[in-house]
Amino acid sequence: MKIRKISVFQIDLPLSEPYFLSGGRLRFEKLDATFLKLETDNKVIGWGEATPWGHTYLPAHGPGVRAGIATLASSVLGSDPRKIEHVERAMDVCLPGHLYAKAPIDMACWDILGQVTGQSIADALGGRYERGTQVASSISTGTPDEMLDRVKRYRSRGYQVHSAKVGGDIALDLSRIDHLEKNRLPNEHMLFDANRSWSRREAIIVMNALPGLGVTFEQPVETIDDIAAIRPLTKAAISIDEALHTVADMTRIVSCNLAEAVNIKLNRVGGLTKARRIRDIALAHGIQCYVMATGGSVLADTEAAHLAQTIPETFRLGSWACQDMLTIDVAPGQGARSIEGVLTVGNSPGLGVAPDEDLLGTPVATYEL
Numbered sequence: 001m002k003i004r005k006i007s008v009f010q011i012d013l014p015l016s017e018p019y020f021l022s023g024g025r026l027r028f029e030k031l032d033a034t035f036l037k038l039e040t041d042n043k044v045i046g047w048g049e050a051t052p053w054g055h056t057y058l059p060a061h062g063p064g065v066r067a068g069i070a071t072l073a074s075s076v077l078g079s080d081p082r083k084i085e086h087v088e089r090a091m092d093v094c095l096p097g098h099l100y101a102k103a104p105i106d107m108a109c110w111d112i113l114g115q116v117t118g119q120s121i122a123d124a125l126g127g128r129y130e131r132g133t134q135v136a137s138s139i140s141t142g143t144p145d146e147m148l149d150r151v152k153r154y155r156s157r158g159y160q161v162h163s164a165k166v167g168g169d170i171a172l173d174l175s176r177i178d179h180l181e182k183n184r185l186p187n188e189h190m191l192f193d194a195n196r197s198w199s200r201r202e203a204i205i206v207m208n209a210l211p212g213l214g215v216t217f218e219q220p221v222e223t224i225d226d227i228a229a230i231r232p233l234t235k236a237a238i239s240i241d242e243a244l245h246t247v248a249d250m251t252r253i254v255s256c257n258l259a260e261a262v263n264i265k266l267n268r269v270g271g272l273t274k275a276r277r278i279r280d281i282a283l284a285h286g287i288q289c290y291v292m293a294t295g296g297s298v299l300a301d302t303e304a305a306h307l308a309q310t311i312p313e314t315f316r317l318g319s320w321a322c323q324d325m326l327t328i329d330v331a332p333g334q335g336a337r338s339i340e341g342v343l344t345v346g347n348s349p350g351l352g353v354a355p356d357e358d359l360l361g362t363p364v365a366t367y368e369l
């Protein structure tokens with residue numbers, strides 16, 4: 001079996017309302033999505049997606065995905081998509097770094113592997129646990145009352161995990177955290193996500209000001225070095241998100257005891273093949289995991305839901321349904337959907353979802369053997 005053709009599609013995915021991240025420093029209204037279709041010589045089709053969460057969130061952007069695929073295509077065409085680690089190696093030799101551009105190719109290979117072996121991706125990854133994954137809300141930053149209103153909206157739809165975005169004005173952050181925690185229900189889990197916007201000083205002040213609450217802070221500061229610096233100065237639980245890109249980052253996190261949780265975003269770490277290694281290191285060291293898409297449609301959410309559902313429930317903290325924040329659905333009725341705040345993958349072979357090509361329009365690029 002060989003990869004014969006790669007087709008690349010681009011569409012904008014509008015958000016249902018503007019999104020403000022970390023004290024309003026990032027504001028965006030739509031996502032630049034790339035969909036990738038891999039076709040084999042025996043007519044199997046796999047789908048991938050790469051949708052950065054705006055272009056100011058991570059060193060990843062929509063046009064970069066497509067430029068990366070243009071560079072990678074020749075290294076991938078002719079490969080056997082079932083030999084995913086060979087495809088991974090070919091991509092890493094062809095283009096060091098640029099994990100976010102490799103992720104959709106990796107995703108499409110897993111889709112094909114699942115289809116030809118008659119297994120869901122979760123089963124192909126080692127085995128799916130029965131229960132689906134709690135979906136974390138993504139609470140855009142605002143005043144304490146605005147943020148609580150957003151939590152209540154998600155709560156009414158069954159969500160029990162909330163990722164509230166803080167960062168910026170630390171006095172306001174303290175009142176946000178205090179207000180949300182005082183109104184948290186006993187069955188709810190609240191993550192305060194600074195998206196690396198605090199300085200070391202600000203992080204220490206906020207994280208030590210509310211010692212009785214038992215809350216978790218995600219990516220309070222910019223880098224792993226910053227986290228290592230503040231770590232001995234606070235007792236608050238830490239989740240690492242944007243500073244975790246590679247297996248080497250993960251081994252440093254565990255060897256230096258830098259976090260109680262990690263957030264594995266599939267596009268950021270280069271796809272499922274690399275993400276499963278990070279998962280394994282986390283589990284081997286008792287570190288709990290969020291597994292999420294970096295952003296995007298139901299395809300990206302479903303990919304994340306597959307990996308999430310391979311994690312024992314004790315170690316699985318949540319996923320995300322970015323699809324619920326969009327006004328376009330590229331695969332109506334398919335894939336993992338947020339039902340009562342839970343994403344569950346089905347038994348369908350492969351990814352279990354393919355976009356409606358009429359909605360994607362004409363490919364912006366094709367590469368063929």
Ligand code: MG
Binds near residue numbers: 193195218263
């Ligand atoms: Mg985060």
